[in-house]
Amino acid sequence: MSQLFTKTLREAPKDEVSVNAQLLIRGGFIKKLSAGVYSFLPLGLIVLRKIENIVREEMNNLGGQEILMPVLHPREIWEEAGRWETADYLYKLKDRQGSEFALGATHEEVITDIARKYINSYRDLPLLVYQIQTKFRDELRAKSGLLRGREFSMKDLYSFHEDEEDRKKYYNTIENSYLKILKKCGFKDIIVAEASGGSFSKEYSHEFQIPTIAGEDLIIFCKSCGFAQNKEICDLRQEGVCPNCEKELKEFKTIEVGNIFALGANYSKPMSLSFLDRSGMTKPVIMGCYGMGPSRLMGAAIEVHHDHRGIIWPEEITPFGVVVIQIESKNEAINEKIKKTAEKVYKKLQEKGVAVLYDERENKGAGEKFMEADLIGIPWRVVVSERTVAENKIEIKNRNEKEGALISESKLLEKIL
């Protein structure tokens, strides 16, 4: 911990109103560069990469092939699909020769351009291609920390099919993948809601929504049958009654953490992405698009898992599984013993493959060290102090517990693993 270059901050920055940004900045996970634009510092990057890897693993399990598309999109490709003028959230720029570009807010145009190079026949279908990449949106308001960034990490999966029937076959598989990812990231309550399919489509899209008061979306949800819709599309004449089972509908504030869109031939037709079907006919490829934002998941995890002392990281995305804290003694002989014990525990955990943060800083009191550990939100805290070495024990406490327990060193691993 003495070598980690970030430090925790006592005060939350005044211009940050969201809990996730306040705690992430105070904990030294991120630093704001401008509204909606953050640097990921060492602790924050570990969490972001863990989330990205959980997402990547599931995309690979689906048979998705990973690629990496550019940020700079030439105007021409957005014009081909007819979106250059209408997408008001696009950052646009001119290079010094006068050519115009947009910063990628989404990559339907670019993936369609790639796909038309390689898809010719029904034999090339179905196909799943994804990337995990940095995206840009010129948001009018960016006050929700990692929940609504102007620059953010995004996983976008695109699927290519012979027809709508085949695309629909994939819906459940991908929904299951999404639920698995969200559970792994520590989310227990997840609502899959119908929402608008966008300006192109009459079909509903599906949103993966996490209920929390920090949410910017409103979802109508029936606990009885699972019916859920984004309030933007729901029929207000129903007045709180589920159209399926006629039970009461509840309203939740939620964060959208993933979505599934049917794209039909909206991109393949104008951009001439077609294939020869089994009977030799040329047809437009049918597409689907599936978004999920790792940096937004990181922000949402904190909105759901925190208390007044700080973050409480879910096990799978915590930057460290354990923090080992040594508390100095004024007695030098005892101090030696404390240091030796703490170091031994630290090394033993590392050998077992546990990611450990070792708070070996001198001249810091127990109170300050505990406060910082709680703020950073490491699930397990191990304390070695005058009191614990006197009893030949160590103290262990879960971030969710109020009181720690004294246990013998040999019992540590079975406790935390």
Added chain:
Amino acid sequence: MSQLFTKTLREAPKDEVSVNAQLLIRGGFIKKLSAGVYSFLPLGLIVLRKIENIVREEMNNLGGQEILMPVLHPREIWEEAGRWETADYLYKLKDRQGSEFALGATHEEVITDIARKYINSYRDLPLLVYQIQTKFRDELRAKSGLLRGREFSMKDLYSFHEDEEDRKKYYNTIENSYLKILKKCGFKDIIVAEASGGSFSKEYSHEFQIPTIAGEDLIIFCKSCGFAQNKEICDLRQEGVCPNCEKELKEFKTIEVGNIFALGANYSKPMSLSFLDRSGMTKPVIMGCYGMGPSRLMGAAIEVHHDHRGIIWPEEITPFGVVVIQIESKNEAINEKIKKTAEKVYKKLQEKGVAVLYDERENKGAGEKFMEADLIGIPWRVVVSERTVAENKIEIKNRNEKEGALISESKLLEKIL
């Protein structure tokens, strides 16, 4: 190979003049979106990530702490260091509220802004922080494929010191790291050359240069004593004679793949990054900056390692270590045996942790499969055909060899590992 969504192309695109772009596009590693802007397709992304991980490992060995800084830089931060007006290679844009941003071409301003939050005392120094991230440069000409991109992958390491003496202490360590990375990426000839320190500095910078006719730089090099300078700075009156040992100087075309800059207090002074030294005095932090571009390394590797048939990947960065090719027979019984044998070899190699590409495509002739394997550049080719199963052997050939050899399956691992 039947599942890989990219396909090799017979023709190189006419607008690509560089060998690296031609071979990478024909092999299905990358696809051009606009000049100097490429998508990395599945094979290309594997190579890029391998190079990035080689770089990352060495940066971590140095004690570097990894972070991730943004692409969108507000105008104000570039004005603080006085570069907004002068950096003509910056892409600039306005958001819809009129605020101005640059796309990060380099991150001295942003890292200095982060460092001034966390560095207060000599106890916080020295410090090494790095990122591997996508950068942008509005290049006037972008005709060298991955060698000079408008959007490209970059590792930038920044070091922070109490004084110049401490910064210089790190020079050799980092030079050794760089040489280790370049050797791991398969480069044998590396010239470390003095070059201009930039507009800010009288001190030389150091460039890591790879000799090749595809290079855009010119280096003066003395084989006898190792003296090397970028021709931009060298004293032309010397007329081909080494100023150190008076032996003959040779001129090489080279690709710059890494650099080391002394930044002094050029950023810390205007941006108020200072620290309290051991005597309680406030001093500006002394900085160094160390660049290396993974995507450019990928392009340079191909310029150095290719022949008329295609790429020849160095072992450590190849997307696959082995390609297993099965050649169909018209005799169905023999065909079964061929498939079984090829599949067995494929699985056995995978079990041993070898990355294998399995060319199980039907209705493709031997000639076409061999041509594609050579183009993609996999180091080892294993062939299972009518001829090999008749002799109860498999054929193995290194990409550098002209003729393959028949060996028994059991000898395969010792041959390639």
